[in-house]
Amino acid sequence: MTKACPFAAPSGYIRPVNYSSPACRKACLHRGRQRIVAIGDRSAGRFRGGRFDQGVTPTKHSSEEIVMTTTDDENQIRTLINRWAEAACSGDLDRVMACYAPDVVAFDAIVALQFRGVDAYRKHWEYCMGFAPGDMLFTIPEMNISVGGDIAYCHFLVSCGCTDEKGNEQTGWMRGTVCLRRLKGQWRIAHEHYSAPFDPESMKALTDLEPE
Amino acid sequence: MTKACPFAAPSGYIRPVNYSSPACRKACLHRGRQRIVAIGDRSAGRFRGGRFDQGVTPTKHSSEEIVMTTTDDENQIRTLINRWAEAACSGDLDRVMACYAPDVVAFDAIVALQFRGVDAYRKHWEYCMGFAPGDMLFTIPEMNISVGGDIAYCHFLVSCGCTDEKGNEQTGWMRGTVCLRRLKGQWRIAHEHYSAPFDPESMKALTDLEPE
Numbered sequence: 001m002t003k004a005c006p007f008a009a010p011s012g013y014i015r016p017v018n019y020s021s022p023a024c025r026k027a028c029l030h031r032g033r034q035r036i037v038a039i040g041d042r043s044a045g046r047f048r049g050g051r052f053d054q055g056v057t058p059t060k061h062s063s064e065e066i067v068m069t070t071t072d073d074e075n076q077i078r079t080l081i082n083r084w085a086e087a088a089c090s091g092d093l094d095r096v097m098a099c100y101a102p103d104v105v106a107f108d109a110i111v112a113l114q115f116r117g118v119d120a121y122r123k124h125w126e127y128c129m130g131f132a133p134g135d136m137l138f139t140i141p142e143m144n145i146s147v148g149g150d151i152a153y154c155h156f157l158v159s160c161g162c163t164d165e166k167g168n169e170q171t172g173w174m175r176g177t178v179c180l181r182r183l184k185g186q187w188r189i190a191h192e193h194y195s196a197p198f199d200p201e202s203m204k205a206l207t208d209l210e211p212e
Numbered sequence: 213m214t215k216a217c218p219f220a221a222p223s224g225y226i227r228p229v230n231y232s233s234p235a236c237r238k239a240c241l242h243r244g245r246q247r248i249v250a251i252g253d254r255s256a257g258r259f260r261g262g263r264f265d266q267g268v269t270p271t272k273h274s275s276e277e278i279v280m281t282t283t284d285d286e287n288q289i290r291t292l293i294n295r296w297a298e299a300a301c302s303g304d305l306d307r308v309m310a311c312y313a314p315d316v317v318a319f320d321a322i323v324a325l326q327f328r329g330v331d332a333y334r335k336h337w338e339y340c341m342g343f344a345p346g347d348m349l350f351t352i353p354e355m356n357i358s359v360g361g362d363i364a365y366c367h368f369l370v371s372c373g374c375t376d377e378k379g380n381e382q383t384g385w386m387r388g389t390v391c392l393r394r395l396k397g398q399w400r401i402a403h404e405h406y407s408a409p410f411d412p413e414s415m416k417a418l419t420d421l422e423p424e
Binding site (some may be wrong): 108117147148199201202 | 369391393419423424
């Protein structure tokens with residue numbers, strides 16, 4: 001029997017609905033019945049020659065260099081994360097793992113401090129697949145991407161969820177930071193950090209917060 | 213009367229000792245009686261022209277550019293984080309905040325999803341200063357730094373703690389990701405993400421984990 005997803009009705013839940021974490025995204029991989037994935041393209045800011053602005057014009061990246069336009073890199077990174085999310089929703093773990101650098105260091109929202117390397121992280125994904133009450137929802141309405149040479153980072157709030165056994169959506173907000181590097185011309189996730197903040201009084205994850 | 217630091221003896225603590233978070237680091241700022249700060253200089257890897265290695269020789273950063281040696285940038289970033297930590301321990305909030313870019317986006321371990329801009333984040337620091345049972349310990353034994361042009365990121369496990377009212381050390385491990393950009397020649401923290409993972413069954417922060 002499949003274990004119940006802890007995010008569908010976790011014990012000690014501050015509000016008993018409206019949440020699942022990125023871990024739940026993984027947890028629901030093997031269901032693969034739903035592919036609702038939305039990655040926003042509204043960057044809060046784009047890095048341009050030492051400052052942030054909203055422009056898209058190719059520009060000198062710094063005083064020493066001229067690189068591929070940041071917009072091209074941003075699009076490639078957005079495509080990578082879309083592919084990663086689509087692979088996650090379709091339960092294609094191999095495609096998910098192909099998005100990572102071999103020596104990825106991951107700080108996931110649950111269970112452990114870190115996972116070092118794709119083999120260790122794959123096991124964690126497989127572990128998370130044991131939880132799966134229903135299908136998945138995963139939305140990043142706004143992503144902030146910064147690129148410099150062959151590295152990049154982005155951060156975002158992610159609305160992540162599952163549908164439970166009754167078909168009700170369980171979604172909530174988490175924080176995501178993804179750091180990338182370009183390997184043989186392809187962007188790969190070298191580090192990622194997902195989390196929920198916690199209440200310092202109860203020590204419980206704050207899973208019902210909404211972006212302001 | 214000063215509020216008790218929630219990290220010293222939080223309710224629902226899985227193990228009632230051996231923990232305080234980066235938030236506790238902030239919480240203890242105003243004590244300023246202890247300045248024990250250790251930032252490791254053992255990079256797990258250094259970014260060099262599209263790959264990680266352990267070398268320190270100046271090198272071309274990518275096919276398009278020659279930039280300041282990564283080691284110089286790494287040292288500047290390490291110096292910045294040292295300065296930030298020392299300022300935190302000495303209770304010098306102005307010096308702490310000077311380490312951030314004006315439009316910093318922070319994902320802190322407690323209370324809220326995010327803090328946008330130095331004004332909002334400063335208020336959070338001030339809020340955290342309300343908790344302060346004792347002095348502070350803050351150690352990053354190993355820091356992984358990657359630099360590309362005018363941006364950089366680093367990630368680490370941080371042993372963070374306070375001394376409680378009885379003088380006992382309360383330390384524990386958290387995860388930290390710090391993303392930076394160079395502004396007018398100076399590295400500044402543009403984004404940071406601190407967290408503890410949580411137990412998906414109890415929904416409680418896992419504050420007693422040790423690095424493997």
